[in-house]
Amino acid sequence: MRIEIRNLRKKDYKKAIQFAITGMHFDWYLNNKFLLNAYGRYFWYLELNRATQIFAAYVNGKFAGVLLAEIKGEKRKQQSVPGKIYVGLVGMIQRKLFKGGAGLYEKTTKEQLAHYLKSYTPDGEILFLVADPDCKIKGIGTALLHALEAKEKGKTFYLYTDDVCTYQFYEHRGFERAEEKKIVLEMPKGKVPLRCFLYSKKL
Template sequence: MKQKEITIRNLKDEDLPQIKNLLYDTWIKKDYGENERVANEISSIFMYELLYRQSFSNVAVYKEKVVGIILGRINKHYKLKNNIIYIIKLILHCLKTILLKDGIKALKSEKETAKVNNELLNSLSTDTDGELILFALNRNIKGRGLGSKLLNSFYNYMKENNADKFYLFTDTTCDYGFYEHNGFKRESSKNIYFKKEPQTYFIYTKKLT
């Protein structure tokens, strides 16, 4: 794979099945893979919960396959009405999950994660202009400069709109060292047990100027 063979473009609706599969492979499978129906619904819930928060969405495409995605938001440009379809789909998949065996348990686990992230956000001592909501790559192409290319597309979006400081959530199941290597500042952390396994959740910030 060569850099010139990769296209960075805006997210399209037809990309969503591939995005869902990328999220499933990266995060959901290891936590809910023992129950395929629940895992499938949680993948959709996770995707739509991220999408309804964004005002910026780019994907990396290689040979018509989505191999990376980045979602972000500038607070002053965010309009909930623009993402209402994602909220509707999020609610529908939550209702479907409730009807499944272990579905309510899975939703409670996801709610606990959201609660931890909210606590970390409230711990920030300074205001931010936005959020880096999602940054995910196909695990088979990491280390080829694609991550930096996607990040730069978000940085450019921030700069073009006079936004500077943003935050992101991550945890020990992710390559959080990547963010530290790229100049992000760890602001706070919280240790929890997720499905009886210890994890640490973090909030990072970054200033572009």
């Protein structure tokens, strides 16, 4: 079986959302299925609407992963008006109801980026990278990163992640930890201690 990188099919959006919910362990924060799906959908459309590069991985025609990236000076690939409206509404609700959760996380990433930009001049950001957690084929994430590198070679990218996700994946592929901060999120499931990271690499 071979990993094939090609254009993302719209019918695979739902799978991408489910991969994110599972791979990024959103269930560590939320215990309600409706809220989990709502946040997964919010996160997906938030990043999809920003993306200037979209790479999808398929194994035997089956969707297996996706990478979204935003590069300065490039045109955005997808602009979903319903998606923008949804992101705006859910984002407003999150900031009001979960100031110690999503609001704190967002504030932390902004602070990290501001500090990072004092020393670096990145060309873009890796917004979203997920793979099917049930796929038996290894190397999907690596194949997606290689596709981005082939398209944007020589450019510097940064990304956000945390210790709930598999941040070691990026370290093993040459990304350097540029920023780190410990926070405690106040979520519906209780307090969640978290280490937030910003990684950087010249492709």
